[in-house]
Amino acid sequence: MKLPADFYLREDPCIISKELLGKTLFSRVDDQLCCGIIVETEAYMGPVDRGSHAWNLKRTPRNEIMYSTGGVVYMYICYGIHDMLNVVTGPAETPHAVLIRAVEPVSGIEIMRERRGVINNDFRLCQGPGALAKAFGLQKIHNGLSLQHDTIWIEEGAEVEESRIVTASRVGLNIEEPYKSIPWRYYIKGNKFVSKPRT
DNA sequence: GCGACGATCATCT
DNA sequence: GATGATCGTCGCG
Numbered sequence: 001m002k003l004p005a006d007f008y009l010r011e012d013p014c015i016i017s018k019e020l021l022g023k024t025l026f027s028r029v030d031d032q033l034c035c036g037i038i039v040e041t042e043a044y045m046g047p048v049d050r051g052s053h054a055w056n057l058k059r060t061p062r063n064e065i066m067y068s069t070g071g072v073v074y075m076y077i078c079y080g081i082h083d084m085l086n087v088v089t090g091p092a093e094t095p096h097a098v099l100i101r102a103v104e105p106v107s108g109i110e111i112m113r114e115r116r117g118v119i120n121n122d123f124r125l126c127q128g129p130g131a132l133a134k135a136f137g138l139q140k141i142h143n144g145l146s147l148q149h150d151t152i153w154i155e156e157g158a159e160v161e162e163s164r165i166v167t168a169s170r171v172g173l174n175i176e177e178p179y180k181s182i183p184w185r186y187y188i189k190g191n192k193f194v195s196k197p198r199t
Numbered sequence: 200g201c202g203a204c205g206a207t208c209a210t211c212t
Numbered sequence: 213g214a215t216g217a218t219c220g221t222c223g224c225g
């Protein structure tokens with residue numbers, strides 16, 4: 001069962017980020033079904049977050065979809081190379097989002113290996129937002145798709161106990177304090193599919 | 200296992 | 213013209 005539309009409508013993207021841990025991400029692209037357990041997420045707090053594309057209510061053609069009603073996908077290209085998968089949350093005109101950073105592959109693993117090319121271990125198949133989007137066949141062309149449709153969606157999964165959730169600062173943001181250090185990253189403790197921040 | 204580096208281009212100023 | 217919510221590879225030892 002897909003998560004209900006109102007799951008995404010709550011105001012606080014931190015709550016949603018945390019609750020997305022353990023849920024199951026699906027994609028059906030080129031008629032190939034892939035799914036995996038979400039193990040790492042980051043919240044982007046729209047207007048009050050220097051790290052967000054919607055900082056200070058900035059509005060451009062690229063981030064326009066962040067202003068729509070929660071429950072759609074925001075995809076964009078980073079470093080000219082990598083597609084990033086975000087879930088838009090909150091009511092309309094509230095440009096919050098959750099970045100899906102890593103997934104533990106469950107099925108469609110052969111497809112993921114093909115899309116990713118030769119890599120020497122499966123822990124890295126969907127480890128990091130760029131890798132995950134590539135493994136699931138997701139690109140900027142999917143920007144704006146509803147999670148209630150059948151290309152990209154999220155279903156229930158196993159409960160993740162509070163004690164297994166780690167809260168940490170976000171990865172890869174070259175911004176000033178305090179935004180750089182605010183703990184808006186969530187991941188499952190000890191899970192080998194979680195990405196490793198570089199220095 | 201770890202740090203350095205280059206790839207590569209849409210987007211915004 | 214500068215920048216970036218990244219990643220794979222290379223050299224090291």
